């Protein structure tokens with residue numbers, strides 16, 4: 759698309775079109791989440807700029823602790839910024855080098 763075809767003011771005329779842009783292609787580092795270590799505070803969910811943490815319903819047991827859900831990451835859209843790993847209070851998310 760040439761710049762001449764862009765809408766005036768750069769307006770977004772089609773809501774939701776970002777679903778077609780798989781921002782995971784840019785990633786150099788990938789977050790790896792350890793659901794055994796996670797305390798379900800949801801800070802990663804709140805801070806992720808891509809909003810790609812999903813809450814997966816279902817009992818999840820670790821030793822004598824039990825949770826009603828676990829978390830997953832949609833790697834199609836995770837751009838590897840590392841904010842989630844930085845914000846996680848218990849170090850349950852590690853950034854590892856992406857291998858493609």
Ligand code: SF4
Nearest residue numbers: 806836837839840842
């Ligand atoms: S690395 Fe960035 S984009 Fe990916 S899950 Fe973490 S906060 Fe979201």
Ligand code: SF4
Nearest residue numbers: 796797799800802846
């Ligand atoms: S920030 Fe860490 S402890 Fe909190 S929900 Fe995310 S992975 Fe789990």
